[in-house]
Amino acid sequence: MLQQTRTETVKTYYLRFLERLPTIADLAVCPDDELNKLWEGLGYYSRARNLKKAAQIVAGQYGGHFPEDYASVRALPGIGDYTAGAVCSICFERKTPAVDGNVLRVWSRLCASYEDILKPETKRAAAETLATVYPEGRCGDFTQALMELGALVCRPNGEPDCAACPLRSICRAAAEGLWTELPVRAKKRPRREEERTVFLLECGGKYAILKRTAKGLLSGLWEFPNVEGKRTLEEALTQAEAWDCRPRMVQKSVERVHIFTHITWKMTGYVIACETRPDRFVWADEAELRVKYSLPTAFRKFFDFRPEEDGN
Numbered sequence: 001m002l003q004q005t006r007t008e009t010v011k012t013y014y015l016r017f018l019e020r021l022p023t024i025a026d027l028a029v030c031p032d033d034e035l036n037k038l039w040e041g042l043g044y045y046s047r048a049r050n051l052k053k054a055a056q057i058v059a060g061q062y063g064g065h066f067p068e069d070y071a072s073v074r075a076l077p078g079i080g081d082y083t084a085g086a087v088c089s090i091c092f093e094r095k096t097p098a099v100d101g102n103v104l105r106v107w108s109r110l111c112a113s114y115e116d117i118l119k120p121e122t123k124r125a126a127a128e129t130l131a132t133v134y135p136e137g138r139c140g141d142f143t144q145a146l147m148e149l150g151a152l153v154c155r156p157n158g159e160p161d162c163a164a165c166p167l168r169s170i171c172r173a174a175a176e177g178l179w180t181e182l183p184v185r186a187k188k189r190p191r192r193e194e195e196r197t198v199f200l201l202e203c204g205g206k207y208a209i210l211k212r213t214a215k216g217l218l219s220g221l222w223e224f225p226n227v228e229g230k231r232t233l234e235e236a237l238t239q240a241e242a243w244d245c246r247p248r249m250v251q252k253s254v255e256r257v258h259i260f261t262h263i264t265w266k267m268t269g270y271v272i273a274c275e276t277r278p279d280r281f282v283w284a285d286e287a288e289l290r291v292k293y294s295l296p297t298a299f300r301k302f303f304d305f306r307p308e309e310d311g312n
Contacts, residue, residue, distance in 0.1 A: 198302060247274050249272070
């Protein structure tokens with residue numbers, strides 16, 4: 001859950017998740033829709049799918065006991081070098097560094113390295129170097145100390161607190177005044193922008209939803225019907241007619257933006273009153289949308305769909 005997500009956001013999800021799924025066996029057999037609902041709002045839903053796959057492997061291949069060696073942990077779905085390093089060092093006292101952005105910043109300044117920290121080979125070099133200095137029997141403490149050093153002292157934004165740093169005496173960046181230059185990080189490509197039109201088709205107090213395909217962005221989750229491009233009001237009514245919804249009127253239109261890692265959705269939403277409920281959709285009332293079906297955040301942003309609220 002903490003991958004790409006802040007601790008404050010995760011805490012309530014974590015407690016609810018463990019209350020519903022207290023054991024690996026429980027997670028291994030949890031229905032996908034229920035799992036997605038528990039995860040709803042955290043984003044990066046592939047993490048939830050991989051977590052379940054990993055639980056199934058641990059339950060089936062390891063008798064419900066989590067493996068303790070790095071290679072076996074790293075082989076589990078959804079676990080990369082960083083997570084495997086953190087788990088094995090903190091839980092099992094292995095000399096396996098967990099190299100994230102904070103740790104890379106400390107390493108690059110300590111060694112005055114001008115290698116791009118976003119390159120896999122730079123991360124591997126940092127991990128190999130750090131593994132040689134891990135203290136026997138204190139591996140978990142050392143991993144967490146490096147994390148905290150990068151988060152609180154050798155900070156990501158602003159000047160590092162070199163006076164409080166326990167590594168200042170051996171830090172080349174501190175000695176040579178290089179902290180403003182390090183770490184080196186290549187510029188990321190700008191996010192691609194995509195316009196979409198979202199349809200909140202209402203009939204008798206129920207709204208049309210459907211499940212996304214099993215592959216691709218937000219795979220396997222529920223969504224409001226939507227199409228690529230920005231449709232005018234007239235075009236939106238024509239589309240609803242093509243879906244056999246017999247639209248009566250547009251009750252409201254709203255604009256929303258949602259940012260994914262590599263893409264930004266600029267969304268125009270229309271609340272359209274309809275006379276029929278074609279079987280191509282599942283129809284759910286507002287309570288069911290909030291409690292039963294897992295809608296990703298991009299579509300939950302349209303939950304203020306009632307016409308009397310802020311709208312045109």
